[in-house]
Amino acid sequence: MITDLLAQGVGAFLQTLPILVFAVVVGQIIIAYLPAEKTERVLTGNGKNIVIATTIGLFSPGPNAAYLPLLYALRTRGASLSILVAFITSQTMVGPVRFFLEAEYFGVMFWVYRLIIVFFIANAMGFCFKLLGRLLEPPALQMDSQVSKAAQ
């Protein structure tokens, strides 16, 4: 019985393995060709860029941890927390690699609807952070911004 179940599991794994491999390679190709400077420019922009940051996040593959040091660097250089949160939300919730797996397991429309919904969720998260504003600022960054304002 257990041998049968194991064989079934291995069969299911082998059936989806090519899709997983293809998805991972596509993700790496996007990472290799995604212009880092453009991403950086958009994420350090003004409030209207929540929508653009969300859109970039939707199509940015890979683990979120890889982006966090860059996001922190942008934060210390003045990027709004609302823009960064919009990016983090859309990047973690969708991402191009997930398309292949979701299409395989639940159909293409599942991914399409989820993509549209995540677009709204990430924007809503960004705007909520914008409304909550300084309440969410880490104390160190609040001090930094007070010092830079005083210097101006």
Next chain:
Amino acid sequence: MTTEKATLIARNSVKAMRTIVPLFFLANIASVFLEHYMPRDLVYAILGENVWVAIPLATILGVLAPLPRYATYPLASTLFRMGASIGAVSSLIWGEVILGSLDRDILEFKYFGWRSFVARLLLSIVFTILGGFAVEVLL
């Protein structure tokens, strides 16, 4: 595509697959056992019958379950076949990414502060539940 770029893509793909593939394999095995040993009625009763309970429950389950990236799909697919609603399945997959790996969460906590981390966690849970209802209506 230059040879250097192709080599970089190949090297990074292999590096990513070294962590993803073994966990994906285990998730496939686990989902077969889940399908065999878990009563369908129970899955339907918890994650399918009442979406008002199923979707928030699936979201919390996704947040708390220590499932690695992409390994949720075989399990979610099995639960769907066993009677879980599509909204609950969607929320489970989204919930899984709200709290990611421990290294990511520690970095985020450290970089953006606890207030931002907690606010993102709570808002993500609320919006994931709402998103689950939207998926349920749309699909």
